[in-house]
Amino acid sequence: MHGRHRRGNSQHQSLLRHYLSYTVYGDYMMAQLPWGEEEPLHLLEAWHRTFLRLVEVQQNSSRFWQLIKKYNQPRARKEISTTVWQLLDSPFRSVTDLKAKGIHIRRSSYCRTDINFFSFGLFAQLRLPIFFVNEGSTVFYSSIIAFEMSPGTGTDFGVTSFINFMKTLISNAKDVKVRREKRILYSMLASDEEVLDIFKSIDTYGYSNTDLFYEVKKRIDKHCNSKARTWMAELINTNFRSPWAVIALAAATFLLCLTFLQTYYTINPRN
Numbered sequence: 001m002h003g004r005h006r007r008g009n010s011q012h013q014s015l016l017r018h019y020l021s022y023t024v025y026g027d028y029m030m031a032q033l034p035w036g037e038e039e040p041l042h043l044l045e046a047w048h049r050t051f052l053r054l055v056e057v058q059q060n061s062s063r064f065w066q067l068i069k070k071y072n073q074p075r076a077r078k079e080i081s082t083t084v085w086q087l088l089d090s091p092f093r094s095v096t097d098l099k100a101k102g103i104h105i106r107r108s109s110y111c112r113t114d115i116n117f118f119s120f121g122l123f124a125q126l127r128l129p130i131f132f133v134n135e136g137s138t139v140f141y142s143s144i145i146a147f148e149m150s151p152g153t154g155t156d157f158g159v160t161s162f163i164n165f166m167k168t169l170i171s172n173a174k175d176v177k178v179r180r181e182k183r184i185l186y187s188m189l190a191s192d193e194e195v196l197d198i199f200k201s202i203d204t205y206g207y208s209n210t211d212l213f214y215e216v217k218k219r220i221d222k223h224c225n226s227k228a229r230t231w232m233a234e235l236i237n238t239n240f241r242s243p244w245a246v247i248a249l250a251a252a253t254f255l256l257c258l259t260f261l262q263t264y265y266t267i268n269p270r271n
Contacts, residue, residue: 020050023140025110026132026186044147051144052112052158093224094171095178098126101224105169107184112162113212117219124223126216128179131166134188138201145204157209164208170199 013033021030024047034053040046095105108114108127118125141163148155170176176192179185187195 016046020046023047024050024132025130026134026188029110042147044143045153047140048144048147048155048159092168092171093220095169095175096172098169098220098224099178103220103223105179105182105184107182112158115165115213115216117216117223119219119223122228124219126220128169128184130183131179131185132187133185133195133198137198141202145202145207149205149207156212157207158212160204160207161209161212163202164204165213167199167202167204170196172196 017030017033018028020033021028024030030050034049040049093101098105102123103117103126104123106125106127108116108129110130112129114127114129116127118127141159144159145163147153148157148160170179173192173196176185176187176195180187180192180195185195189195189198
């Protein structure tokens, strides 16, 4: 009797785990339910815990990225501090806007908190978690946002803040296309325009936790406000979009060097 009960409970947990994994991640990757003995009281709470669960980042935990992440940590030096209000007043920058400033996006992991910014001097990387969108995403995320805003839930507006951050990165169908091509965004919809409409339809009602992505936004703002970095990025994007332009520049430089050498040896012939 007890064995049958345990098998039934195990099957129940397996079905629930598969359901939560598919609705949140679009697959059955979740190996266990994201809670212990304290089970959620409502399906919305179960979705919320699943969405914000901490996933061990194994695919990007190489020593190289650990060193890069350590190097990009805030330095203990005097800097002009950026207040929350300054960040809120900063212009919204979509994926294509960031690319024009020398910031390229890459995928990080399934962990929704795995958002990092790495600076490499004249260019930078914004690493974003994998995101899944389908025709039910508007209702799904609107329901979780409503749950976070409900009194007594004790949440830190993690999902609301995450959606706000993602919405700022997508302003047109080109932004959707870039994220899809980078395998950061997966969609079951027919077009990038439909994905854009999904993001626009999710209302966060102006709520957000400014502390959650403060450091990432501050680094992005600092990079975009650097005239040297953005000038170089704009120069490359404007003049060297095609590999033929790079080849032409290399050929012109080579011919210029040959002309200089020929002129030099004409004026100063060897004895």
